Amino acid sequence: MRRQWWVVTAVAAVGLWFLISIEPVLMPFFVSMILAYLGDPLADRLEAQGLSRRLAVSLVFLLLTLVIVLTLLVVVPILGRQLGQLIESLPTVLTWVQQTVVPRIQSLTGLDLSTDIDQMRKAFVDNWKETGTFAASLLAQVSRSGLAVAAWVANLALIPVVTFYLLLDWDILVAKVRGSLPRNWEPAAVRLAGECDEVLSAFLRGQLIVMLCLGVIYAVGLTLLGVRFGLLIGMLAGLASIVPYLGVIVGISVAGVVAFFQFGDWLILLGVATVFGFGQLVESVVLQPKLLGDKIGLHPVAVIFAVLAGGQLFGFTGVLLALPVAAMVMVVLRYLHEHYKNSTLYDAGRQRTHDEESP
Template identity: 85%
Template sequence: MRRQGWILVATVALGLWFFISIEPVLMPFFVSMVLAYLGDPLADRLEDMGLSRRLSVSVVFLLLTLVIVLTLLLVIPLLGRQIGQVVQLLPAALDWVQATVLPEVRSLTGIDLGTDFDQLRQALLDNWRETGTFAATLLAKVSQSGLALAAWVGNLALIPVVTFYLLLDWDILVAKVRGSLPRHWEPAAVRLAGECDEVLAAFLRGQLIVMLCLGVIYAVGLTLLGVKFGLLIGLLSGLASIVPYLGVIVGISVAGVVTFFQFGDWLMLLAVGGVFGFGQLVESTVLQPKLLGDKIGLHPVAVIFAVLAGGQLFGFTGILLALPVAAVVMVVLRYLHEHYKNSTLYDSGRRPQDEESP
């Protein structure tokens, strides 16, 4: 038994080493796996309605493609224009801070931040001007490297192909993995897999819908108020909502500064607060109970720690993977805690027959 345990540990370590070694080529497969996981329930439902698996997968694949393409065509041009406006208005915003805000701070606190702000302003303007040059230089270097450009395009083209075949054989792959498990491990493994599936489904489907709805509420509300960059601020706030309360904090702070700079009216600031307050009300009373409930069960502090730890260890990829991995780890820890509470290690007076009794 001990030998089998060491073989299992060595196999897991070898697998981790292998995946870390090929990490640069995993991106299209990871994205395809997420898309296939999100689309499989809909494909199963179409199968239950009488469609063949191939036809069901084709319909789901077409819907996913349409959603992604329409999002890119509609949102990216608008975001591009608003980002361009931010670039143009940055010097004016910095001049306003220097001429209006700093004198107020000096009169209220007696602290003169003029010299430090001048240095910060110059650094920001220099780097901001260099952004376009840097992007052009980077694009030129990528274009000159035919191999790198071909690899990038190839990885991008792999995503729809791999997604289609994963969707087509998803149930077969799951059945083969289950059939390969040791027989005495299968009940516990299937139970854990089912709980992990519930948590991941709640997160990937529920949390993404919550983020999208909040982004739309914030973007539409700010745009109707006439706030500049309302679409950009709203969507970024929705994305930041992956961390509890971060989206509303970031959104109301940025929108408040932009609104005050644009209108100089305290009533407009209250209106901006009302937009974000309405979003939080909808999230707490409708979106969270209906889409997430208590399936994830991650404490807000645990969410913040997971995101920061993932970013520190694996960069942007770690941030994306932090919460799904944390949710799975939570399920495993809950399972281990349950066994620990029923073990003699927790209660030395427990008799063996007590552990087997319900």
């Protein structure tokens, strides 16, 4: 038995080393796995309605493609334009802070921050110019490198192809993996896989829908108020809501500053607070109970650590996989903790005391 565990450990170590070695080429495959996992339940439902697997997968694949293409064509250009306008307006904001806010702070506290703000504004303007020059030179260099461009295009082209075939054979792959498990491991493995599927479903499907809905609510509300960069701020706040309360804190802070600087009226802050308060109400009353419940079980600190650790270890691929892997790790840790609480190691002291008290 011990020898079997050594073999399993060695195989796992070699597999981990292999994945780390080929990390630069894994990104399109992991993206395809996530898309296939998200689309498989819909394909199964269409298949249950009498469609063939290939036709069901083709319809799901077409739907995913339309959503991605529409997002790239409609939302991304608007976000990019608003981001550029926001960056261009930051020096003006810093000047306003230096001329309006700093004197009030100085009169109340006696602190002179004008020099620091002025240095910050100058540093931002200088670095922004240098960043633009660096980005232009980098783009020119990449454009001259045909191999880099070809690799980038090839990775993007692989995603739809791999996604289609994974969707087509998803159930077959799952059945083969289950059939390859050692028979005495299968019950525990199937149980863990079921719990991981619940957590991943709640996160990848539920949490993403919650983030999207909050982003739309914030963006529409801020836009109706007439706040500049409403779409950008709303979507960023929706993305930040992956960590509980972070989205509303970031969104209301940035939107409040932008709105007050734009209108110069304290009443606009009440409108901004109303938008984010309505979003929080919808999340707590409708979105969270209906889509998530208590299935994820990831602490906000664990979410932050997982994203940072994944990015540090595997770059962008690690960021993509950080939270799904963290969710599965939490399931395994809960399983191990349950076994530990039922083991003789945990209960040894109580058992020994019971034996000593027994006649």
